[in-house]
Amino acid sequence: MTVEDALCDGAQRRACPGEGGQCIGFEVERDIVKELNGKLFERHGYWTGIKKAVTPFPKRTHTCGELTAASAGSRVTLAGWLLPERKVSKSLSFFPIKDSSGTTQLVVHRNGDEDGNLTALSAVPVESTVLIEGKVRVRPEKSRRNEGTGDIEVQVDNFTLLNPADQNMPFLPSDNRTLVNEDLRARYRYLDLRRSALSDNLRKRSQVARVIRNVLHDQNFLEVETPLLLKSTPEGAREFLVPTRVGRSTTPTPGQEGPLFYALPQSPQQPKQLLICSGAVDRYFQIAKCFRDEDGRKDRQPEFTQIDLEMAFVSWGQDTVASTFQSDQWRIGGHEVRDTMETLIQKIWQEVEGVCLPSPFKVMTYNEAMTRYGSDKPDTRYALEIVDLATLLPSQVRHSLGNLGETLDALVVRPSQSAAFLRAAQECDIADEPTVRRVTLTDANIQTWVSNSGMADARISMDANDHAALNEALGVSCGCTIWLSRRSSPPEGGSTALGRVRTRVAELAQTLGDYTPSEAPHFLWITEFPLFTRADSDKEFLARGRWSSSHHPFTAPMWQDIEAMYAGQVEDVRGQHYDLVLNGVEIGGGSVRVHDAAMQEYIFSQILQLSDSEMSSFGHLLHALKCGAPPHGGIALGFDRLMSILCKTQSIRDVIAFPKTSAGTDPLFKSPAAINKDVLHQYGIEPR
Amino acid sequence: MTVEDALCDGAQRRACPGEGGQCIGFEVERDIVKELNGKLFERHGYWTGIKKAVTPFPKRTHTCGELTAASAGSRVTLAGWLLPERKVSKSLSFFPIKDSSGTTQLVVHRNGDEDGNLTALSAVPVESTVLIEGKVRVRPEKSRRNEGTGDIEVQVDNFTLLNPADQNMPFLPSDNRTLVNEDLRARYRYLDLRRSALSDNLRKRSQVARVIRNVLHDQNFLEVETPLLLKSTPEGAREFLVPTRVGRSTTPTPGQEGPLFYALPQSPQQPKQLLICSGAVDRYFQIAKCFRDEDGRKDRQPEFTQIDLEMAFVSWGQDTVASTFQSDQWRIGGHEVRDTMETLIQKIWQEVEGVCLPSPFKVMTYNEAMTRYGSDKPDTRYALEIVDLATLLPSQVRHSLGNLGETLDALVVRPSQSAAFLRAAQECDIADEPTVRRVTLTDANIQTWVSNSGMADARISMDANDHAALNEALGVSCGCTIWLSRRSSPPEGGSTALGRVRTRVAELAQTLGDYTPSEAPHFLWITEFPLFTRADSDKEFLARGRWSSSHHPFTAPMWQDIEAMYAGQVEDVRGQHYDLVLNGVEIGGGSVRVHDAAMQEYIFSQILQLSDSEMSSFGHLLHALKCGAPPHGGIALGFDRLMSILCKTQSIRDVIAFPKTSAGTDPLFKSPAAINKDVLHQYGIEPR
Incomplete structure (x- = not known):
């Protein structure tokens, strides 16, 4: 006896509209139910539809986006979401059935008693999941569409209701004409995601992540996971803290005076530098989650993803020592980083957009960009x-x-x-x-x-x-x-x-x-940024003196400016920093790092004038530099931003499965939320 | 003028032992230094070695693990860590140079004045990074080794000191004979990672992650990132909370009475189910970071990684409806999950171990495993x-x-x-x-x-x-x-x-x-677990009544036992749960989920007897089930554990780049740590 014979026999397939028109169900052994827990089931209709939904059903043979004329004549089983019926006549209807791969047109002929349960299909609510069995037919010529499954249709001879959709859903994702307001869509994200516009973005994001990993693995990068439970750092103005029960319940740390916290990283900067300093990994990458606790910034997410990489023994090119300046020269270190990123970006555009990008990307100094375009991320289109x-x-x-x-x-x-x-x-x-x-x-x-x-x-x-x-x-x-x-x-x-x-x-x-704007993307490297910036109120951390780091304190000066730096001409020092700009949007940035402990210490103490406690939080990095750290450099690319550009979306929220609102809240999971005092006490904290 | 000509000329290459025998440096323009910041540099020797370390140097041509006899005669440039000298005679020494890819033997002939700076190489501290130039030679036959670069050596004619190692390092990672104590190695993890034993593990981990992604992408899985900033759930006894400033600085939420918190997920269970319910993704996977705040458990990490997947429309096989019980039958749903996992595991063992595993894996019911082996994860070797x-x-x-x-x-x-x-x-x-x-x-x-x-x-x-x-x-x-x-x-x-x-x-x-134990790994599926367990003190959450879920409350009952469940015979209900066991270690587990909202509600309210507030935290999931959720199921594999088995390590710490101690602390980054009260006040919390 096959599964189908055992469970999907004709008798059980008879559909009966549920009570009050709300549910579609099947006749089940209500006797048992009533006998055992009558009141409950009567009230809530628990058994409605169960018999079909939770017992074995046939296995689908194809997805809804897969069939072509080559399958004409074969018997297939499809599973997916039922879209609105188009009734052609009393005896003929079309239904689209959809899954994340596409849509197939179903043809349903009704001829009274002999059609099995097909009449009941019209009573199944839109957006229910159904399983249908039928035969693939080539469409009449005039009905063919030149995309997806447009050449065929499936003549249904049997269906199974897998799970009925509520008839009062907050909105219908299949309704392309009206897009309901953003708040409602955020709250019911699982319905909004059913729209192809969003599911296509998730598919493309996964595809791009795969390309990225393949390119980097092929270039001998290792993907290494760095900790998310890190330590709060002096730059940590916008960090998330994570209180922990560690050490509370069992062995209190001697001298422990208060609650203890981890912090979520704003980037894996220190772990990745330590990893390269260790020599364990020559080329590191990670598609890494990063965190920033700030609200009110346009199109920023408290958690975001970056393509993070770091390389040992990055080196120099010919331009480095050219005596006369010419535009379009890369006069800093980190050549391998540049090459890797250009290969990566070119491969992404090739695979996803089918576009062959010009190579190499243009290079412009910060000074030139600011003078000619008034921006350090100019749109040169x-x-x-x-x-x-x-x-x-x-x-x-x-x-x-x-x-x-x-x-x-x-x-x-x-x-x-x-x-x-x-x-x-x-x-x-x-x-x-x-x-x-x-x-x-x-x-x-x-x-x-x-x-x-x-x-x-x-x-x-x-x-x-x-x-x-x-x-x-x-x-x-x-x-x-x-x-x-x-x-x-x-x-x-x-x-x-x-x-x-x-x-x-x-x-x-x-x-x-x-x-x-021109269709062709304009990629541009900006280099030779000032290494230090006059401290302003925006950069209150790591900047007790007059100067703060323009990017971060680990960026190496251009070698041509090292003497000026030690001579105190801080404003003249250019850094080995590079930003990658696409159509006026900064999509990534990185630098060659300081690998000389003495120089790093000089920058910390003499230029940035860090306090002892700020210094001490970099103690492990300074020590690692002293243990034979190789010259190294890296870069981080904003993955959400990159995907938003590739998917041509207005907001990065449209390329994230479950994003936060611009206010940092999540209307679906209802976070952040208040926490019971008793729970907080376990962490040694309480509301202020 | 080439880079090399410009910067690595002979005059600058002269090495001079630094003051006090502590540093190795090069003659630099000390005049400038003294004039500008004399006291500082005199005291700390800031300029020592800088000239070499931070200015352009030649690009390496090969890694240290790459050269073979095929390169004999060619001139190469290598960069890496210098290991201890083996002095053969006054004029001849061997040095190994090492990077993460391997080690190459350097041959150094010293002949007084004519050897350039080569004599100075002996004064370079072990574990310094150096760049050497020289010619590849085939080793004399008796010195050849049958692995790595064992056929060749490189006769050095020039070297550049990239970064000198401190001569008082806490321990020498290249010293294979003595492994210093674990505390010291944890504190200086960046040195410990330099040991090949650990760096090999990171390499293998990256390799396995790549295999996993390729297998799953090839099977039409999409990798989707789910949120790490989630909401605290009633199961959240061991959750990490994340206080946030969201809504504090700008627009206070009306009625907000206290601080607000996100929570870090113990697993992406709810997001992944919602993703599948949405229909946006037919097959989801993620190599996902998960978090659990508990200490004292053997070889557990507060943050860990799991290979997480979920599939829509999982279905049934022949065994499902077999009338007579036979051993080795998979009588539950989720066949596609089983197939995917077996393909995945087989591919990993094939690529990493070169082992072809028998297929399919054996299946045993919980009852059989407990009766024959007294364990739900029996070692059947x-x-x-x-x-x-x-x-x-x-x-x-x-x-x-x-x-x-x-x-x-x-x-x-x-x-x-x-x-x-x-x-x-x-x-x-x-x-x-x-x-x-x-x-x-x-x-x-x-x-x-x-x-x-x-x-x-x-x-x-x-x-x-x-x-x-x-x-x-x-x-x-x-x-x-x-x-x-x-x-x-x-x-x-x-x-x-x-x-x-x-x-x-x-x-x-x-x-x-x-x-x-036999070399051949024994993989085994355990199925048909009891769906509910009598609540005990270990499971105080989601279990107000007599029963708690054996695994989690979303696991579907076996269809054969649904009637018993509704009839109140809770102890007889078996779940569609499956654990994957390897040599007596549970490496993963998963289930077919409840996709029927009414059944899920019944389990929550009637069996687990959740309170209203506990119920409401599952409101979005229940509603998603009502919106045409497809039948679905999934699994999660512990990636750290899997890697620990593949790398044959005693602890999962050895397969994690920067692990926490068993007490949950990080001696390298010194986390967790106390936080300033003023900072806590920004989150609306304070120490209790």
């Missing part, structure tokens, strides 16, 4: 470059600005060259950029536009001749729109005022439909 | 089976035991059959098993051994004839050693008293050298 007017200004103006440590930037939209940005240039609102002035050149102001820009003071005094010379050098004439802004020179921070205007103009032009 | 004497005893004895819900177990070591266990049987200490009696049969006791075993009461009264019949049926004679124990029938829990004795005898026999 559109030209619209900023001009540093320093060399074009009259010498006395140039000098007086120079004495202030300033220069004058201009961003020009010329009707002849930048038609796409013309309308946006006029309409763009720059009220929140107080240092920026906009001028549209006319006959009336063409000889006064700098002097009268409203930002001129005695130092920027230019007469008509000066203006004429500048206009010619700059190549501007009536009709041009120009933004002007004074800025510090050399540039500081992540963007200049005109860099922000440049971005805003392009965004507006895109919104207006005047400008469409 | 050795026979030594337990005998349930029920059918061999005189009927009145059998009946009176039966009335008590008991039976009498015997474990027999026969000199003729179990020579390997004979000595252990005599020496084994069973003082801590009060229900067990040991008898060695002699002429004096052969007709009284049951009655006089000390466990006999009026119910076990047997005369000489009864004994003679039993002896014959049991096949025992003088010289046999027999353990006797009364136990509950049917068996309960994870082991019986004689099961524990059986294990102990085998362990002792192995220690004594009498018994060597």
Whole structure:
């Protein structure tokens, strides 16, 4: 006796609409039920549908996205979610049946008593899981679709209800026309995920993770898991703490005065450096979970994933010692990191997008990026470059600005060259950029536009001749729109005022439909960042003195600047840091690390002026450097951001199975939540 | 000018032993240093060695484990850790150079002034990282080794000191003869990891993870990351909590009365079920981090890794409906899970061990395992089976035991059959098993051994004839050693008293050298566990009534037992749970889940008698089941344990890069640690 014979016989297949139209069920041995626990079952209808749902059923032969004309004539068993019926006539209906691989069209012929239970299929609620048996047929020519299972349909001769869907679901994921509000979708994420738009993203994410691992394994990287229960560090302003009962219940640590905590890592930076210092692993990678406790940041998640790697014995290339500077040169260490990342990115784009990226990726120094684009992550898909007017200004103006440590930037939209940005240039609102002035050149102001820009003071005094010379050098004439802004020179921070205007103009032009970014992705390395930044309120940690690390305190200086560093010219020191930028979005960054213990100690104590306790929390790293640590470097790529770009989603939430809201809450699991005081006491803590 | 020319010229290569014999350095521009920060550098020797370590150096051409005779004659550059010199003569030395891929023998000929800096190599501390250049030579025949780079050596003509090792390192990882104490190795894990024994384990772990992912991807599994910041659940006795600032700094949640917490998952059980319920993913897997806050358990880690998978539409096989019971039958659902796991395990053993495992794996019911081996994870590499004497005893004895819900177990070591266990049987200490009696049969006791075993009461009264019949049926004679124990029938829990004795005898026999387990691994599925267990103090959660779930509350009953469950015969209900056992170690377990919301609700409320608040924490799962959840099932494999078996290590700590001690502490990162009160206040908590 086969499974099917034993359990799916005709008698048991008869469907009977459940009580109150809410449930679809099958006749079951209600006698037993009533006898044993009558009241309960009567009230809740516990047995409704059970007989079908929990006892053996046939095994599916194919997924719903798999069948082609090659299977025509064969008998198949499919399992999936039933989508809304399309009734063609009294005796003929079509039903789509869907699973995560695709959708198959079911054909149901009803002919009264002889159709077995097929009539009952119409009573099965949409989104129920069913198992159907039938024969594959090639569709009539005019009904064929040129994608998925569009060549075939399955003529159903039998079905089994696996699990009925509630008829009052909060929304129907199969309804493509109306997308209900985000709160409801977040709360019922398991329904929202049933939409192909989201399930396709999860599939692509898994595919990309696989490509990443294959590329890195093939390049002799080992994947190593680093601890998530780590120690709170001085950078830990945004860390999550994890109280533990360790040592409480059994052997209290001598001298232990209060509760003990682990901390979740913001990145595996220290473990991965220690791993490389150990020599156990020559090339490390990990697709690693990281954590940051901050809210209110746009499209950030408290837990996020990064593609993290680190390599021993990273080295140098020809550009490193070139005596004259040329654009597009990689003059720092970490060549192997660069090569690995470019191979990785190229392989991803090839496999997922079918695009062959140009090689190698362009390289630009921080200074060049800031000067030409006003951003350390410039979108180079559109030209619209900023001009540093320093060399074009009259010498006395140039000098007086120079004495202030300033220069004058201009961003020009010329009707002849930048038609796409013309309308946006006029309409763009720059009220929140107080240092920026906009001028549209006319006959009336063409000889006064700098002097009268409203930002001129005695130092920027230019007469008509000066203006004429500048206009010619700059190549501007009536009709041009120009933004002007004074800025510090050399540039500081992540963007200049005109860099922000440049971005805003392009965004507006895109919104207006005047400008469409090129399809081809623009990858760009930014290198030679300042190693130290003047400390500001944003960087209160690890920065007791005047200086903080621009990225992190383990980044090595460029070798050309080491002497300057020891000579106290901190602001002149460039780091061996590299950011990878895609279409104006920073998708990753890394550096060659300090491997010399003495240098690391000098940076900690003399430049960053760490306290003793801050220093001591790096004690193990300093000691590891002293035990023959190899030169090393690495990088981390934001996996969520990368997937969001590859899936063309508005938010990284759309590429994460169970994301948090922008406020850090999870409406599905209802976290975070309050915890009972008694439980907290086990950890030695209590609400304040 | 090449990098090498520019930076590694002869003049700079001159080595000079550092001050006090502590450091090895190179002459550098000390003038600059003194002028700028003289005192600091003088005191700490900051510049020592810097010039070499942080400026460009040549790129290595090979790793230290890569060269073969095929490269003879070529010039190579290697980078790695310098191991102790073997001085053959005044002018000839051998040095091994090591990296994570292997070791290469360096040959150094010193001939006074003409050898460049080679004399200085002897002054470089062991475990320093160096870069050497030289020529590959085939070794003289008598010096060849038949493994790794044993055919060649490299004649060095130049070296660069990349980073000197401190001469007072806490221990030398390259010293294979003395393994320093575990505390010291844990504190300096980055040195311990340099030992090949540990780095080989990390390499194998990465390799196995790759095999796992490839097998599962090839079977259409998607890897999906589930949240680590989840919500505390009622099972959460051993959970880690994570306080968060979410909602504190910006918009306080209305009605929020205290601090809010996430919780770290003990397993991704609920997210993975919701994922499958969503239909977004047909087959899910994840190599997932899990967390458990408990200490004092042998060889457990507070964070551990599991190979986690879940499949939609799992189905049934032929055995399911077989009318007569036969051993080795899989009579529950989840066939696809079984097939996937067997494929996975077979592939791992094939790739890593080169072993082709028999297929399919054996299957045994819980009842059979407990009766024959006294364990729900029996080691079947050795026979030594337990005998349930029920059918061999005189009927009145059998009946009176039966009335008590008991039976009498015997474990027999026969000199003729179990020579390997004979000595252990005599020496084994069973003082801590009060229900067990040991008898060695002699002429004096052969007709009284049951009655006089000390466990006999009026119910076990047997005369000489009864004994003679039993002896014959049991096949025992003088010289046999027999353990006797009364136990509950049917068996309960994870082991019986004689099961524990059986294990102990085998362990002792192995220690004594009498018994060597077979090389071939014994994989075994255990199925048909009791779905519910009488609640005891160990399972205080989710068990307000008499019953708790043997595994977890989402496990589906066997369909054959559903009616019994609804009829209140809770103790008779067997679950669709399966454990995978290897050589007596449980390496994984899983089940077919309840997908019927009404049944799940019945189990929660009627059997487990959950409170309303406990129920409500499963609200999202119950609702997901109502939205057309497919039948589904899954499994989780302990990855650390699996790797420990594959790497033949004593502890899972040896297969984890940065493990915690058995007390849950991390002597390297010094976690867990106390946290400043001010920081705690940001989370709304304080020490109690």
